[in-house]
Amino acid sequence: MIKTERVFMPAKYMIHTQIVPNRFRPLTKSGIIAWWEGCLGCRVCVKRQCVYGVYRNRDLDVRQMIDSMDNQCMNCLRCVQGCPRELIHKSINPEYEALGDSHWTPDIIAQLWNQAETGKIPVSGAGYSGPFSGPGFDSMWTDMSEIVRPTRDGIHGREYISTGIDLGGTPKHLAFTDSGDLESEPPSLVDMPLPIILRVPPFGSLSDNTIKGWAMGARELGTFLALPNEIIKGELLAFKKNLIPIISPCHPLLHDALEGVRLVEVPWGEKWKEITQKIKEAHPSVLISYRTPLVRGVEEKVLSIVNSGVSIIYLEGTSSGRVTDDNSIFIKDGIRQTHLALVDNGMRDEITILAGGGLAMAEHAAKSIICGADGVFIDFPILIALECRMCRRCTKGLPCPVEIDRAEASWVASRVTNLIGAWHNQLLEVMSAMGIRDVRRLRGETGRAMFYEDLDRSTFGSLGTLREGYELE
Amino acid sequence: MNKELPEVVITPSRFRNPIGKYRLHRTNECTGCGQCVEICPYGVHVKIGRVLTKNHYRCIGPECPNACFEACPAGALSLKRNPTFDTMGDLRWTPDLLVSTWCMAETGDVPQGGLEYRIGDSNGGFDRLRLVFPRFHRTNSSPLNEEVDLGIELNRRDNSSHRIRIEVPFYGAGMSYGSVSITTMLSRVRAATALSTFSCTGEGGYPDQLKPYDDHVITQVATGLFGVREETIKRVRIVEFKYAQGAKPGLGGHLLGDKVTPAVARMREAVVGYPLFSPFPFHSVYSVEDHKKHVDWIKAINPNALISVKVSTPTDVDMVAIGSYYAGAHIIHLDGSYGGTGAAPDIAKKNIAMPIEYAIPIVHKFLMEEGVRDKITVIASGGIRTPHDVAKIIALGADGVCTGTAELVALECIRCHNCESGRGCARGIATTDSELMKLIDIDWGTQRIINLFIAWRKELIRILKRLGMKSIRELVGKTDCLVHLDYMNK
Numbered sequence: 006m007i008k009t010e011r012v013f014m015p016a017k018y019m020i021h022t023q024i025v026p027n028r029f030r031p032l033t034k035s036g037i038i039a040w041w042e043g044c045l046g047c048r049v050c051v052k053r054q055c056v057y058g059v060y061r062n063r064d065l066d067v068r069q070m071i072d073s074m075d076n077q078c079m080n081c082l083r084c085v086q087g088c089p090r091e092l093i094h095k096s097i098n099p100e101y102e103a104l105g106d107s108h109w110t111p112d113i114i115a116q117l118w119n120q121a122e123t124g125k126i127p128v129s130g131a132g133y134s135g136p137f138s139g140p141g142f143d144s145m146w147t148d149m150s151e152i153v154r155p156t157r158d159g160i161h162g163r164e165y166i167s168t169g170i171d172l173g174g175t176p177k178h179l180a181f182t183d184s185g186d187l188e189s190e191p192p193s194l195v196d197m198p199l200p201i202i203l204r205v206p207p208f209g210s211l212s213d214n215t216i217k218g219w220a221m222g223a224r225e226l227g228t229f230l231a232l233p234n235e236i237i238k239g240e241l242l243a244f245k246k247n248l249i250p251i252i253s254p255c256h257p258l259l260h261d262a263l264e265g266v267r268l269v270e271v272p273w274g275e276k277w278k279e280i281t282q283k284i285k286e287a288h289p290s291v292l293i294s295y296r297t298p299l300v301r302g303v304e305e306k307v308l309s310i311v312n313s314g315v316s317i318i319y320l321e322g323t324s325s326g327r328v329t330d331d332n333s334i335f336i337k338d339g340i341r342q343t344h345l346a347l348v349d350n351g352m353r354d355e356i357t358i359l360a361g362g363g364l365a366m367a368e369h370a371a372k373s374i375i376c377g378a379d380g381v382f383i384d385f386p387i388l389i390a391l392e393c394r395m396c397r398r399c400t401k402g403l404p405c406p407v408e409i410d411r412a413e414a415s416w417v418a419s420r421v422t423n424l425i426g427a428w429h430n431q432l433l434e435v436m437s438a439m440g441i442r443d444v445r446r447l448r449g450e451t452g453r454a455m456f457y458e459d460l461d462r463s464t465f466g467s468l469g470t471l472r473e474g475y476e477l478e
Numbered sequence: 479m480n481k482e483l484p485e486v487v488i489t490p491s492r493f494r495n496p497i498g499k500y501r502l503h504r505t506n507e508c509t510g511c512g513q514c515v516e517i518c519p520y521g522v523h524v525k526i527g528r529v530l531t532k533n534h535y536r537c538i539g540p541e542c543p544n545a546c547f548e549a550c551p552a553g554a555l556s557l558k559r560n561p562t563f564d565t566m567g568d569l570r571w572t573p574d575l576l577v578s579t580w581c582m583a584e585t586g587d588v589p590q591g592g593l594e595y596r597i598g599d600s601n602g603g604f605d606r607l608r609l610v611f612p613r614f615h616r617t618n619s620s621p622l623n624e625e626v627d628l629g630i631e632l633n634r635r636d637n638s639s640h641r642i643r644i645e646v647p648f649y650g651a652g653m654s655y656g657s658v659s660i661t662t663m664l665s666r667v668r669a670a671t672a673l674s675t676f677s678c679t680g681e682g683g684y685p686d687q688l689k690p691y692d693d694h695v696i697t698q699v700a701t702g703l704f705g706v707r708e709e710t711i712k713r714v715r716i717v718e719f720k721y722a723q724g725a726k727p728g729l730g731g732h733l734l735g736d737k738v739t740p741a742v743a744r745m746r747e748a749v750v751g752y753p754l755f756s757p758f759p760f761h762s763v764y765s766v767e768d769h770k771k772h773v774d775w776i777k778a779i780n781p782n783a784l785i786s787v788k789v790s791t792p793t794d795v796d797m798v799a800i801g802s803y804y805a806g807a808h809i810i811h812l813d814g815s816y817g818g819t820g821a822a823p824d825i826a827k828k829n830i831a832m833p834i835e836y837a838i839p840i841v842h843k844f845l846m847e848e849g850v851r852d853k854i855t856v857i858a859s860g861g862i863r864t865p866h867d868v869a870k871i872i873a874l875g876a877d878g879v880c881t882g883t884a885e886l887v888a889l890e891c892i893r894c895h896n897c898e899s900g901r902g903c904a905r906g907i908a909t910t911d912s913e914l915m916k917l918i919d920i921d922w923g924t925q926r927i928i929n930l931f932i933a934w935r936k937e938l939i940r941i942l943k944r945l946g947m948k949s950i951r952e953l954v955g956k957t958d959c960l961v962h963l964d965y966m967n968k
Contacts, residue, residue, distance in 0.1 A: 034565075035565040038561070056900075056901065056904040056914070057900075057904070079894060079896050079899070079904065080565065080892070080894040080896075081892070081894055081896070081903075081904035081905055082497070082562065082566070082892055082894075083493070083904060083905065085495065085497070085562055086491075086493035086494060086495045086496070086497065087493060087494055087495070088494075088495065089494065091495050094560075094561055094562050095561065095562045095565040096561040096562070096564075096565060097561070097564055097565055116824075126823045126824075126825070127823065127824040127825070128821055128822065128823050128824065128898060129821070129822070129824055129827075129895040129896075129898070130819065130820050130821050130822075130895050130896060130897025130898045130899075130903075130908065131818055131819070131883065131891075131893050131895050131897060132570065132725055132816055132817050132818040132819065132827060132860075132861065132883060133570065133725070133815070133816045133824075133827040133828050134568030134569060134570055134571070134893070134895070135568070135569055135570075135600075135828060136569050136599075136600050136601050136602065137600040137601055137602025137603045137605065137606075137816075137833065138602050145829075146815065146829055146830065146831060146832050146833075147829050147830050147831075148792050148793045148830075148831070149722065149727040149728030149790055149792045149830050149831050150728060150759075150792060151721045151722045151727075151728070151759060151789055151790060151792060151798060152721055152759075152763060152765070152766060152769050152789065152798050152801060152802070153765065153766060153794065153797055153798060153801060154764075155759060155764050156728045156729075156758055156759050158730070158757060158758060366825075367825055368825050368828070368829045371829075372829075431823065431825045434729060434823055434825055434826055434830075435825065435829065435830065437728060437729060437758075438727055438728025438729055438826065438830050438831075439728065440728075452793070453793065455793060455832050455836075460832065460836050461602070461836075461964070462965075464835070464836050464839050464840075465606075465607070465962035465964070465965055466965055467957070467965075468607070468957060468960050468961055468962040468965060469961065469962060469965030469966045469967055470961070470966075470967060471610060471961055471966065471967070472610070472958070474612060474613050474614065475610045475611065475612055475613060476610065476611060476612075476613045477608045477609075477610055477961060478596070478608050478609040478610070478611060478866075
């Protein structure tokens with residue numbers, strides 16, 4: 006008799022977003038400069054004709070001393086171009102330009118604020134406005150499909166695209182007994198619905214509410230929040246299923262916090278065996294991820310780590326997306342080399358590679374995976390989602406200009422849910438265009454990406470000679 | 479040329495205060511002597527009773543040979559950079575490119591100074607490529623302006639379809655009714671008619687107002703099939719299949735609900751106020767054979783029509799191009815990843831598919847190797863901003879280009895990127911709002927685009943003459959006319 010079993014599709018993974026207003030008015034790229042001196046008081050003033058009602062709805066935020074005009078202005082310049090006395094101008098806002106640094110640029114920060122507020126994919130009119138290519142992840146493009154290969158319509162919900170991944174290694178083969186039963190141990194895996202894990206950033210004006218909000222967000226999203234083992238107590242213990250305690254050799258193990266967690270993180274170092282043993286004895290079912298800095302030639306180290314039976318590695322780059330010992334090498338290249346070395350040695354599926362360090366945009370997650378990571382950690386984006394301006398005043402003990410430490414946990418959770426909701430949809434966009442239905446299939450698909458170094462040289466490398474008797478235009 | 483060129487008519491900005499790079503400040507020290515009016519070659523100052531600085535935007539700044547701000551006997555004039563200038567544009571369409579395109583649309587010629595009108599600041603592709611010219615010009619052998627031929631044949635494969643020649647190596651890319659106003663559409667198509675070229679309807683239907691210009695219209699069949707009927711297919715000489723768009727490769731089109739006004743809804747046979755999705759891909763096309771079925775379908779309705787296939791630039795763009803040729807296309811239109819759009823996810827615009835500067839050489843070379851390059855017309859688009867971009871992409875292997883954003887900039891688009899929000903473009907270009915649409919007069923719009931294209935034409939002729947070429951056809955694939963600064967021998 007044929008045994009039939011009904012197979013159910015897993016429930017579709019959806020992230021519910023809603024508008025979660027900013028607590029402070031965001032800085033804008035440019036500002037309106039309008040003065041009264043010389044104003045003719047025209048009956049039909051250009052200010053009254055503003056399509057967006059900027060001047061009509063104007064108010065002043067006394068706490069921040071910010072004029073609402075700049076937040077509402079959409080830069081159509083009609084008032085600038087219409088005023089008969091030319092009394093209105095626009096000017097670049099130096100405070101905006103000073104946001105962040107060369108990696109966490111003002112535009113990236115503003116775009117993260119916006120996604121955390123709206124939960125929506127950034128959409129705009131007109132073409133791309135940025136540089137031709139750039140450092141790190143900006144030096145690669147992803148593929149699309151047309152005519153000869155189908156795409157997937159995931160974003161509008163008409164086709165199911167899975168963003169789920171498993172953490173943990175899988176055996177090279179399965180062994181069965183003569184009677185057909187499984188002989189080998191089934192692999193121990195943790196599955197999660199999206200390849201993005203939250204991580205408490207190295208600095209920030211944080212309170213218990215901030216951490217709790219992030220944990221709530223992680224639970225809502227079905228992902229994890231990685232945080233130091235020693236701070237998991239009190240209310241946080243309720244979120245253990247969605248926490249990754251980070252063990253530090255300098256602190257004693259907080260066993261209360263470890264009981265019932267699915268995953269812990271241990272730094273790869275001299276004491277790794279000792280710590281592993283201690284954890285395994287008390288909590289045999291927990292999976293351990295080993296953190297190691299992403300350095301030049303990290304692939305050799307990863308191969309040896311895999312040989313010692315480890316099943317999850319977290320490769321950590323710097324907060325500006327570089328390998329830790331060479332500022333000219335980007336984590337994208339470190340991930341790619343590690344992935345390829347593992348493939349060459351037939352070991353890729355024995356290990357899960359998590360990557361992190363400076364991931365700032367949704368595309369960085371997709372591109373890390375294309376380069377060979379299974380999943381990624383993000384840290385500063387979950388802080389910037391809370392309106393952080395990356396001013397680093399908190400690192401000097403100064404008060405936070407946007408009072409992150411005073412934000413309610415529920416607000417924190419919703420902002421992070423929005424941000425990840427927007428990132429999830431953007432990951433779907435990239436996969437839709439490529440025609441890939443499962444993020445596990447995206448891993449290492451460098452053949453479906455285009456790299457600036459290769460493409461530029463093969464296209465223009467031969468155009469370097471200025472012949473005798475010729476001159477540049 | 480078979481047809482007379484339209485004339486340049488000076489067509490200034492429709493706004494009271496045109497934006498330029500510089501501003502001249504006049505203090506009360508001014509005695510009204512009028513010396514600035516006399517020495518300025520650009521008409522910046524005027525004397526109407528007293529002396530006024532009326533046309534700041536024409537000032538070319540510090541490089542001016544007759545600087546009023548130095549010559550003023552009372553020391554009343556000082557030169558400042560206009561702060562608004564620097565808030566406009568971006569790395570691809572720099573403020574310099576915006577203002578110089580406005581200058582071309584006003585005067586029909588490139589700016590006289592003070593502005594970089596050839597390249598942007600993207601630091602790659604077109605912006606790092608330079609044309610190279612012979613150092614010594616043999617003036618006696620160089621052709622006359624009238625002898626330089628910029629025209630291209632669009633049908634290079636068969637005698638059974640229309641023979642169509644366009645007199646300039648560019649035509650207007652698809653912009654749908656709904657994404658832009660009828661005034662913008664009419665301005666574009668009327669300019670295209672005047673220059674003996676074409677303009678494409680995009681996928682939002684074929685408004686009746688375009689009827690007088692049918693011979694210069696390309697109608698688009700895209701996945702939404704909005705307003706596509708037998709009648710519209712029969713009206714035109716070229717039909718374009720849009721498989722993908724450079725700005726959102728692999729993703730569908732999306733017209734937000736606010737822009738679906740009663741008129742747009744009628745044209746697209748849809749419901750007012752509801753967003754319209756144009757799915758991706760054509761759910762009937764999963765192979766070159768399926769694509770051929772599409773081409774045959776058009777051929778059955780309009781046997782003489784030329785078929786253009788608009789595709790984006792995936793890794794295997796060469797396979798897509800050759801497949802399109804064998805399915806019967808006359809034109810393969812490659813839309814690179816940095817092209818314009820009414821609304822697209824930023825992640826798609828930035829990251830998905832390759833820039834046109836890579837795709838054209840790949841396709842050109844592959845079609846040559848396959849022995850069919852001279853049987854198909856290769857059109858490039860997606861980031862063509864200037865006549866120099868046109869020359870560069872042709873030298874890389876295209877036959878001609880499609881223009882889009884440049885035409886909108888001629889209508890005074892400032893690239894604020896808000897085409898999609900609310901009532902649409904506040905400057906009246908990409909909107910269907912009945913009030914905002916009135917900001918543009920059709921004759922003004924038509925003449926601005928004509929002027930821009932005449933300026934492009936003149937510049938292309940100047941380029942070809944310096945290269946010693948008599949026809950734009952000679953430039954196709956001549957990569958030795960180019961140098962890429964990143965690879966230049968030091």
